[in-house]
Amino acid sequence: MKLILHEYDLKLKHRFSIAHDSRDIQKSLILELRDGQFSGFGEATASKYYGYSIEEMRAILEVNREQIESYQYQSPEEFWVDMSTEMSVNSFxxxxxxxxxxxxxxxxxxxxxxxxWxxxxxxxxxxNYTIGIDTIEKMAQKLEEFPWPSYKIKLGTKEDIAIIKELRKLTDAKFRVDANCGWGVEETLINAREMIGLGVEFIEQPLVADDWLGMKTLYEKSPLPIIADESIVGEGDIERCYGFFHGVNIKLMxxxxxxxxxxxxxxxxxxxMKVMVGCMTESSVGISAIAQLLPLLDYVDMDGFLLLESEIADGVRLANNTIVVPDSAGIGVSSLIS
Structure with missing residues (x-):
């Protein structure tokens, strides 16, 4: 088995802004495992918030290259367990x-x-299709240029209610709101009471990740479901989120x-609990992996490849305003586009 690493700068259609970050380029590492006639692909993108760079990811993989390439695994689950000690220091x-x-x-x-499976x-x-933080006018423009049945609206500004009201004038699509830790408890309760009448389905991670007392208050009092994102990282966090969130957004990386x-x-x-799997602005490689979990989910956020100017692989694609998941072997990615 041969390990091959491919590095990309994924250019976004629009600057992507959330409450704690903003970017025009998403750096991505595509990992290829080649074994005879088959290649398996996986993806990880750099994250300032979680502190993982492409350089750090490459480094940990190079340190373990010999073990990875020589490993005679019987199943992916066995491989994950046997490699977990070496690889768990960098979950991406x-x-x-x-x-x-x-x-x-x-x-x-x-x-x-x-x-x-x-x-x-x-x-x-x-x-959902994500509308990043911008001026109200530009957020409205992004929505109008990409008609879609469900939007995730990134918030965390002083005009959050005005944004939702303005966007609601343009579509009857479902809205999901993601504050990315940008609100306080009372602000969340006030916003939730307003948004329930504006077609908002749920609120994702309104408070900072470690405000468990505040989260308990929201769990008990919010008229809209509260979904965990930054508060959930690994397996042990599911139990911790129970009784504090109505659902969880699990991310592979x-x-x-x-x-x-x-x-x-x-x-x-x-x-x-309700279960969502979300993306981190991956190409179709990462999104195709998420798509394999669709039968298990209540909600999914797999729009990352739609936010890019161009694609680097086959796999999931947009056709007739629908995300099409190929029924081919593996995750559905057969090759990278040079």
Missing amino acids: AQSALDVAVNDLYAKSKGVSLSKL GEESSHNLVS KCGGLTPARRMISKAKSYG
Whole structure:
């Protein structure tokens, strides 16, 4: 098995701004595992908030190159466990490796990853499309140029209610609101009472990640469901979020890949929590991996590839205003576009 690393600067269609970050370029590392006629692909993107750079991801993979290339695994789950000590120090690199191994394994069996897991789906769960923070006029322009049935609106400004009211004039689509830790408790309750009448489905991570007392208040008093994002990283956080959030947004890079994500989904459902899987502005490589989990989810945020000026791989695609998930082997990515 040969490890090959591909580095990309993904140019965004618009500057992407949230409450704690803003960027025009998303740096991405594509990990390829080549074994004979098959290649498995995984992706991790750099994150200022979580402190992972492409250089750090490359470094941990190079340190473990010999073990990765010589490993004789029986299953992706076994591989994840045996590599976890070395790779858990960088969950983003760990995720790219885990997705690539899962992709390679399913390709060797000649089936899609979701079918290999025994999950049949028509892939009809609709992803939201994200509108990043900007002026009201520019946010309205972004919405109008991309008609879609569900939007995630990034907030955390002094004009949040005005933004939702203005955008609501333009569409009857579902709205989901993500404050990215930008609000306080009372502000959230006030906004939730306003937004429930404006077609908002839920509020994602309104408070800073460690404000558990505030989160408890919102869990008990908010008229809209509260979904965890920054407050949930790995498997141990599912139990911690129970009784503080109505649902969780699991991200492959934060938890270390598809293998732990599937366990997290199962555990969250056992607690009666809603489950969402989100993206971190990946290309179609990362989004195709997320798509394999669709049969297990209540909500999905897999619009990352739609925010890019151009694509670097095949896999999921946009056709007739719909995200189309290929039914080909593995995650559905056969090659990278040079």
